[in-house]
Amino acid sequence: MYQKILIANRGEIAVRIIRACREMGIETVAVCSTADREALHAQLADTCICIGPERPKDSYLNMEEILSAAVSSGAQAIHPGFGFLSENTKFARMCIRCGIDFIGPSPESIERMGNKSEARKTMIQAGVPVIPGTEEALTDAAEGKRLADEMGYPVMIKACAGGGGKGMRVARSSREFTDLFEMAQRETMQAFGDDKMYLEKYLENARHIEVQILSDKSGNTIHLGERDCTIQRKHQKLVEETPALFVDDALRQKMGEAAVRAAKAAGYYSAGTVEFLVDKDRNFYFMEMNTRIQVEHPVTEMVTGIDLIKQMIRISAGETLPYRQTDVSVRGHAIECRISAEDPERGFLPCAGTITNLYLPGGNGVRVDSLLYNGYQVPPYYDSMLAKVIVHADSREEAVRKMRSALGELVIEGIPTNLDFQYNLVSSSLFREGNASAINEELEKRYRKVC
Ligand code: MV4
Numbered sequence: 001m002y003q004k005i006l007i008a009n010r011g012e013i014a015v016r017i018i019r020a021c022r023e024m025g026i027e028t029v030a031v032c033s034t035a036d037r038e039a040l041h042a043q044l045a046d047t048c049i050c051i052g053p054e055r056p057k058d059s060y061l062n063m064e065e066i067l068s069a070a071v072s073s074g075a076q077a078i079h080p081g082f083g084f085l086s087e088n089t090k091f092a093r094m095c096i097r098c099g100i101d102f103i104g105p106s107p108e109s110i111e112r113m114g115n116k117s118e119a120r121k122t123m124i125q126a127g128v129p130v131i132p133g134t135e136e137a138l139t140d141a142a143e144g145k146r147l148a149d150e151m152g153y154p155v156m157i158k159a160c161a162g163g164g165g166k167g168m169r170v171a172r173s174s175r176e177f178t179d180l181f182e183m184a185q186r187e188t189m190q191a192f193g194d195d196k197m198y199l200e201k202y203l204e205n206a207r208h209i210e211v212q213i214l215s216d217k218s219g220n221t222i223h224l225g226e227r228d229c230t231i232q233r234k235h236q237k238l239v240e241e242t243p244a245l246f247v248d249d250a251l252r253q254k255m256g257e258a259a260v261r262a263a264k265a266a267g268y269y270s271a272g273t274v275e276f277l278v279d280k281d282r283n284f285y286f287m288e289m290n291t292r293i294q295v296e297h298p299v300t301e302m303v304t305g306i307d308l309i310k311q312m313i314r315i316s317a318g319e320t321l322p323y324r325q326t327d328v329s330v331r332g333h334a335i336e337c338r339i340s341a342e343d344p345e346r347g348f349l350p351c352a353g354t355i356t357n358l359y360l361p362g363g364n365g366v367r368v369d370s371l372l373y374n375g376y377q378v379p380p381y382y383d384s385m386l387a388k389v390i391v392h393a394d395s396r397e398e399a400v401r402k403m404r405s406a407l408g409e410l411v412i413e414g415i416p417t418n419l420d421f422q423y424n425l426v427s428s429s430l431f432r433e434g435n436a437s438a439i440n441e442e443l444e445k446r447y448r449k450v451c
Pocket of ligand 1 (some may be wrong): 131135156163165200201203204206207208229230232234235240277287414433440
């Protein structure tokens with residue numbers, strides 16, 4: 001096992017990884033930007049190395065600085081967390097060349113799943129159902145329009161280099177296709193320096209349901225059930241839960257097996273997530289694979305009792321999975337609410353400032369993963385997520401009540417947050433009924449009013 005790990009991230013996920021390492025008896029090296037010298041992750045780690053100025057480009061995305069911090073501190077492995085360098089094949093390859101383990105899948109797996117239309121092809125070959133759409137990537141709007149006309153509207157325009165909704169547009173008619181295609185393509189070029197697109201049939205009111213998988217380097221692959229992440233605003237998830245309300249045991253098994261096939265087709269090891277869309281008739285379709293640990297991983301940990309971060313570390317060090325599929329069971333229901341420094345009154349505008357008063361909830365079945373402490377100054381340069389409140393109970397109904405109680409206890413003063421908004425959301429009858437599509441529609445409407 002590793003003696004020392006460098007965490008190439010910040011915020012609550014860096015704190016989460018540091019805690020896992022400490023419990024495993026592994027020394028931790030944090031990295032921080034000049035804006036994060038007083039950040040919780042910088043203070044909790046055994047050592048911290050400042051790797052550059054505030055802007056992510058200059059610090060948390062600065063591969064050379066991070067690698068020299070790892071080499072000089074004697075870290076044997078780097079955990080990238082999520083975002084930043086977590087799905088960067090160049091960085092994963094640089095780690096290997098420096099003799100440092102990248103705690104995640106192989107660069108080849110990241111690459112194969114990173115191109116979303118290539119990933120589709122791989123899944124078709126593996127017998128995983130995909131959303132009906134184009135086989136080959138396209139760059140020409142006129143050709144796209146021809147294929148879309150053939151497919152029939154509405155059509156979803158997606159970016160090969162995208163994922164998570166970046167460079168995505170719904171075309172509802174032939175008339176509006178070309179403008180939307182070119183808009184999405186320009187956005188993709190701006191964001192990723194790539195203009196390849198693909199098309200999918202648009203599935204109305206589908207649910208976003210993803211399956212957690214774990215795979216070791218010896219080819220043992222298991223799934224840990226699903227997460228329903230349908231409640232989203234502008235492709236930012238707001239609330240996630242497991243199990244999904246309308247996934248029964250038979251569907252769970254089918255989706256789990258498909259996710260395992262997907263992982264095997266990608267030659268995958270480490271923790272990963274296979275995203276599916278599920279339509280109203282409970283047909284499921286592969287959307288994309290995320291080759292990293294995800295924000296919402298705690299809900300899976302709560303119901304399975306499996307620590308995903310520790311498993312990632314053990315897998316990376318070459319250990320075989322200590323669980324077979326039959327060892328995995330799901331107990332009760334877990335829900336996560338993301339608490340962000342965003343002002344719901346101003347179209348969820350991200351905010352910075354000092355935390356003047358803080359009280360975190362606790363008690364049976366309540367978990368808070370956060371970067372907060374009293375007096376902390378939230379910098380304006382990074383993701384606005386401050387905390388994740390996760391609850392676990394025997395039933396969904398009890399979990400909803402527990403979340404309402406926990407959010408009611410939580411106090412964050414000094415900056416605007418979406419806390420009241422989340423409290424009202426989990427208190428609503430739409431949420432109790434599991435009507436995520438109606439919630440998303442409400443969110444859209446409200447946002448349009450503000451802007
Ligand atoms: C879709 C879709 C319907 N049809 N693709 C992709 C990224 C993720 N953030 C949402 N994604 C979707 N992709 C096709 N072909 C529906 C979604 C989707 C969604 C879209 C807009 C607003 C909320 C959503 C919630 C779940 C799924």
